[in-house]
Amino acid sequence: MSEHPQLGITVDCADAQVVARFWCRALGYVEAPPPQGWDDWPSFLTDHGVPEDEWGDGATIRPATGEGPSISFLKVPEPKTVKNRVHLDVKVSGGRHVDQALRETRIRATEADLVAHGARSLREDVGDDGRLDHVVMADPEGNEFCVV
Known part of the structure; x- marks a missing residue:
């Protein structure tokens, strides 16, 4: 090749x-x-x-x-029936080294914008410290992705 x-x-x-x-x-x-x-x-x-x-x-x-x-x-003719095995991450927080309040503000703002454009929030994943790590969402057809 x-x-x-x-x-x-x-x-x-x-x-x-x-x-x-x-x-x-x-x-x-x-x-x-x-x-x-x-x-x-x-x-x-x-x-x-x-x-x-x-x-x-x-x-x-x-x-x-x-x-x-x-x-x-x-x-494709068939509908989505099961959880994605591969998904996309929309990385907006800046990473875990960024101040937690700023990370969460960025994640929440993106989540709200994407919900306004057809996405659904499915669940929040928080660390052992109780801090938001990412939000699991679904696009307009139910494909899962994360806002991190």
């Missing part, structure tokens, strides 16, 4: 557009541009024979800087 593989994350979902918009908000990501050589997604999809009624079945987002992993969302 001459090149190192790149990391891409794919999330199965029922509505790729809704879930992609949510994760853009949660992570500060943007819609990924079409592949090089195409001016827009409709041109790319048309050139690859994707029927127009399937154009909303997928979406890809990436960091605004272009650096870091992309996340793709793919419409």
Whole structure:
């Protein structure tokens, strides 16, 4: 293998557009541009024979800087039925070395914003000292993630 593989994350979902918009908000990501050589997604999809009624079945987002992993969302027919074995962490607190009150303020503000945009809070995880460590949440389709 001459090149190192790149990391891409794919999330199965029922509505790729809704879930992609949510994760853009949660992570500060943007819609990924079409592949090089195409001016827009409709041109790319048309050139690859994707029927127009399937154009909303997928979406890809990436960091605004272009650096870091992309996340793709793919419409699948089956609903989510069990807990995720892999999940994303939305890291906003600054880490455990940051003052606990500031960490908690950052976590709570992000939690409130994401709830306002379709997420649900599932539970809080606190350390042995009773301090908030992170909040476990679910995106609009029930995929678990943590705000840390």
